[in-house]
Structure formats: C-alpha cells, structure tokens
Amino acid sequence: MKIAIIGGGPAGLLTSYYLAINGCETTVFEEHTRIGYPKHCTGLVTARSIAKVPIHTKECIEKMFGKLIIHGQGREALEIIIPTVAKIDRVCFEEKIYAEAVNQKTRFRLGARIDTERKGDEIKLLNVIEDVDFIIDARGFEAAIKNSEKVNKNKLVGINLFIKGKTSMDDNAIHVFFDNKITPGFFAWLVPINEHEVLIGGGFKNPPTQEEIMRYFHRKGFLINHGQIADKYGGVIMRGPPISDFHGKNWLAIGDAISMVKPITGGGLYPIISSIPFKYNNGNCYEALIRLKTGIRNTLEKLRKQYLLSKFIHKRIFPYALDAFIPLIKMVLEVVYLDYDEHDKLVSQLIENIAKRNVYPA
Ligand SMILES: Cc1cc2nc3c(=O)[nH]c(=O)nc-3n(C[C@H](O)[C@H](O)[C@H](O)COP(=O)(O)OP(=O)(O)OC[C@H]3O[C@@H](n4cnc5c(N)ncnc54)[C@H](O)[C@@H]3O)c2cc1C
Secondary structure (H helix, E strand, O other): OEEEEEOOOHHHHHHHHHHHHOOOEEEEEEOOOOOOOOOOOOOEEEHHHHHHOOOOOHHHEEEEEEEEEEEOOOOOOEEEEEEEEEEEOHHHHHHHHHHHHHHOOOEEEEOOOOOEEEEOOEEEEOOOOOOOOEEEEOOOHHHHHHHOHHHHHHOEEEEEEEEEEEEOOOOOOEEEEOOOOOOOOOOEEEEEEEOOEEEEEEEEOOOOOHHHHHHHHHHOOOEEEEEEEEEEEEEEEOOOOOOOOOEOOOEEEOHHHHOOOOOOOOOOHHHHHHHOOOOOOOOOHHHHHHHHHHHHHHHHHHHHHHHHHHHHHHOOOOOOOHHHHHHHHHHHHHHOOOOOOOHHHHHHHHHHHHHOOOOOOO
16 A cells, blocks of 8 residues: 655654554655754653654653753742653654664655645645555644644744753753743743753743843843853644544544644644554554554544643633632543643642642743
8 A cells, every 4th residue: 555644753754664564655755855854842752652662762862850840930939750751852763763664665755845635535645746545644733723723823933942051940850931921821941951951942922032032041040151052943832722634535644733732731742652553563554544543533532631621721720710720620630531641640730739829830
C-alpha cells in the first residue's frame, strides 16, 4: 500500500516509522530542506512518553527534572514534585527518528511543499505525480488554524530565548510563571539547562520583543547579570480543543494538524506518541492504519476531557470564583481518569494548594 505523509515533524516522522515497520510503502513530503528545522519547541516531555518511542533517542536528553516550581504574581512560589520530565534536544530527536525511518525504507522528499484539495470524504494531492493509496496529514499548525476558527482564535505565539548566562532560580527545577501582565491566559517558563545556559520563553497573545522578555526576567531577578541571547526560536502554540474531523475515505490526520495538544500547556509530543500503537508490528499495513486511526480517536477523546479541565485553569476563574469551582474540579479529577501525561496529578496538587491559599497562579 502506497502512503504519502505530508509533513516531516514528529507526527509525520513517527507515523512514517510505524507504517514502514508494518510493510507500508511510505513517502514523507517535507517543505523544508532539513529535518528538525526551523526549530521551535522547548523540548519538555515526560520520561514515560519518551520511553514509549521504540527508537534510541536517549542521547537527545539534555536534562531530567523531577520538580516544578510555580511562581504567581508576587506571592510565594509553589514547589511540586513531578514525574520525571526530560528536556530533549528536539532537532536531535527528529534526526534520530528520521534516520530510523530511512532505515525502514521510508522515502523522503525534502523541500517539497504539497498542496491538497478536499472533495467530500476524500483528499487529493495537487502537486504530486505519483499515485498514492492513502494520505497522512501531518502538516502541523497551519492545517489546524485553516480548518478551525476556534483553534485559530486560541492560538498563541511561543517564543524561546536560549540564554548564555546564569539563573537565580533553583536549577534543578522547571519554573513556570503566571503573570497576566506578560502572558495573559498562559504562562512563561524558565528551564535551566546547565550552570551557564538557560532557556526562557512563554506563550503570548501579543508577542513582546525579545528585549521586553529579557527585561521581564531580569527585573524579576530570575536571570543573573547580563545573560546573552545565543539563539531564539519559536512558533505557533496550539491550544485545543482538538479538531474532531480527523479522517476520511483516503486520509488520516495527526499531531498539530488537528490541534492534538495537551490543552493546558500546548505540549504536542505526548499526544502524538500516545496515538501511535508502536506495539503493533505484524507487517500488515492495512491493519496498522486501522489501529493508528483507533489510537488517534482515543487520544482525541482524552484531549477533549482534558480541554474541559484546562478551561478552568486558563479562563482566569482565579481567584474570583475559585472556591465554588474547587470541589467540582476535585470531583472531576476523582471520577474521570484523564490520562493527562501525569498532568492530572499535577493539577490535583495545584488545586489543593490553591485551596490552602498557598498560591494564586495569576
Ligand atoms: C515555542 C514552542 C514550545 C513548545 N514546547 C513544547 C514542549 O516543551 N513539549 C511539547 O510536547 N510540545 C511543545 N510544543 C509543541 C510541539 O512542538 C508541537 O506540538 C509538535 O511540533 C507537533 O508536531 P507535528 O509534527 O504535528 O507538527 P510540526 O512539528 O509543526 O511539523 C509539521 C511539519 O510539516 C511541514 N509542512 C507543513 N505544511 C506542509 C506542506 N504543505 N507540505 C509539506 N510539508 C509541510 C512543516 O514544515 C513541518 O516540518 C511547543 C511549541 C512551540 C511553538
């Protein structure tokens, strides 16, 4: 069976590997000439998710964290012990999967932007000569914001600044900052990589300049002296809800293309990894596609539930009506297993602490 995968980000790469080990003839079309670029991601993903990927990516892990520190506006910070989170080098991660997909005989056409036309239940490739039996849409955010007004409205601009310099913060923890002045409705982050390198950034409705971001982190005392910006990158952060229209007669979509992200943080690696049934490896391409579709459907269902929860977190019910909502959120977390890549544990702890008035996230 001949399969065209549009997009060579993590969704397209991991899908191509999975389909190739199951005997599909896969070709990945990627508009950029180099896999992994342009960079955009912070690279935080739970160790549990990374372990599910059956490709050796261990050397892409830059640091492991077991602690998250949440900083509110002018109040005491809240320290939370979290399941291990890895900070990965995303370029290295994508390159490893790419190499393994090539090993499994996936063909890559780099520098090839593919346009499509949708007619009813089918998608047609417009600028590809060869015939294909099935199409995987892994085009990332562009497809999602084109297809859903709601997703388009919710999107944020994510900016990462890689700083050569020191932080005054605990450098064994990931730090997040809720501050309506700079990141209304979302948060900023500081990820210490080693003694001399820190990644700072945030998700913004109205993106500030890099100088303004630096000033914010300096003014608050989070960076010591004059850290220098050594690299900057970013992109669109999707924030659910996921798009339910994810398949048709000859196509299936995965990843940011259908806003398949953790609604609280916009993290997209976990939902992609959870959707692909890597354990299925029987060489039956048709069966592999059916299992992939089920995997995506199950993940989308979970993300929808998680999205409801995220609305409580992001919609700024803090601190006004919080007391009224705490019992409800607690009840939801007790009765509904959200499988939120361990985020449900984190949210429970956060709610507990808010209830005790230890922290207000905004
Ligand atoms: C600033 C920032 C920080 C983030 N931090 C994290 C994090 O810490 N943890 C986490 O889990 N997630 C994070 N994310 C989200 C994560 O990066 C995305 O969810 C993930 O990249 C989605 O993978 P994807 O393959 O679906 O899409 P993408 O990575 O966007 O890949 C899509 C690919 O398709 C290609 N393409 C698009 N259109 C076409 C076309 N017409 N023809 C051919 N090729 C095409 C693009 O060039 C691209 O390579 C972050 C995102 C941003 C912006």
